[in-house]
Amino acid sequence: MYTIKLLCHKSAPADQRGKSGDGDNDSLIAFPNDRYASVRPTERGKRFRTIFTRANRHNYSDPDYSYTDEEMAAIEAHRKHYQSFIDNLREERREKVRVKEHKEYGDDLNIGVKVAAGLKPKKLTLADIKDDPRPPTPPNSNWKLTSSKELEALEKQTIDKPVCDGLKAIPQTDQEKKECSAYLTPSDLHKIVIGPAFINFGDVCMRSTNTNHINIVNNLESFIYVQVGIDCRELRQTSPLSQVVPPMSRAAVPVIFESNAKGKFQRSINYSINGFYKNHLTVVANVVPPSLVMHTDSLEIGPTIGLPADAG
Structure with missing residues (x-):
């Protein structure tokens, strides 16, 4: 057992394991179990002494294997x-x-x-861990903004419904007149979707009629009155310009475009909800002259009986 303990020892500086006796603290103490260190090349700058008598140990350096x-x-x-x-x-x-x-x-x-330097976090126990509290009820739920999830759910319910046809151009009943002249909250305006905000007809031929639609989605539980304002001759065929949209329904206003002038067209369409809340849409088109493309090598044109010669 004593031998096993000695094998666990290592050489240590004299100031850590005990002074050498002559005031030399740079020398190392050699333990009895490190005799093998005497027959191998050692570092020349280190000195070893015995454990008991503090005598200088002899270190042998083989000139054939040691460095110069x-x-x-x-x-x-x-x-x-x-x-x-x-x-x-x-x-x-x-x-x-x-x-x-x-x-x-x-x-x-x-x-x-540093922020919070030196502060240790508190160790939580099972008693400290509590469920997340429910969000507080808004003081006035009628005027709070609708969340994105609520808007998405309402829009999914309404967008799948077919477009209502034959809607009234002006409010007629007492309920329609009352609801179509009421002020809307910001939450109510978020529930009304009118679009698209950018109507692009693309390339259209001169003197041709092209139709696009303004979609109106009413997610409210009341009637709304939508009026569209047209101030250009290219969109003068658009009709109807006003609609009473029922609650939780979908409507569409056809936008008819016809132009006699070549070039790019861009104009804003103003609309209002219940006569108070105004916004606009942008209509863009590129009017090009008509072109005739024939996919045949032979074309025969016969005269039309009854037409004058200068009619072509």
Whole structure:
């Protein structure tokens, strides 16, 4: 058992394991189980003494296998070169961290102190863990904004419904007149979808009629009155210009475009909801002259009986 304990020992500096007796603290204490160190090449700068008498140990260096003084100096210089390179990289990284922390915490408010520096988080127990509280009820639920999920659910319910035809142009009943002249809250306006905001007819032929639609989705539980204003001759055939849209329904206003002028067309269409809330849509078209493309090598044109010769 005593031998096993000795095998666990290592050589240690004299100032850690006990002084050598002559005031030399740089020498190392040699334990009885490190005799093998005497027959191998050792570092020349280290001195060993015995554990009890503190006598200088004899260290044998084999000249056939040990380095010369010049080789040891070259190895040490090589090691210091790379050690200096690694130290410089470490110092550069630390300098970058110091500069970053100075920019972040070196202002007049933080005065160089890190936020929550030195604070330890509280250890939570099962008694401290509680369920998330329910969101508080808004003080006035009638005027709160509708969430995105609620708007999406309402739009899905209405968008699948067919377009209502034969709607009234003006409110007629007492209920329609009352609801179509009422003020709407911001939440109510979010439930009304009118679009698309950009109507593009693309390339259209001169003097040709093209139709697109303005979709109106009413997710409210009341009637709304939508009026469309046209102030250009190219869209003068658009009809009807006003509709009373029933609650939870979908309607469409056909936009008819016809132009006699070649070139690009862009105009805004103004609309209002219940006569108070106004907005606009943009109509864009590119009017091009008619072109005739024939996919045949032979074309025969016969005269039309009864037409004058100058009619073509």
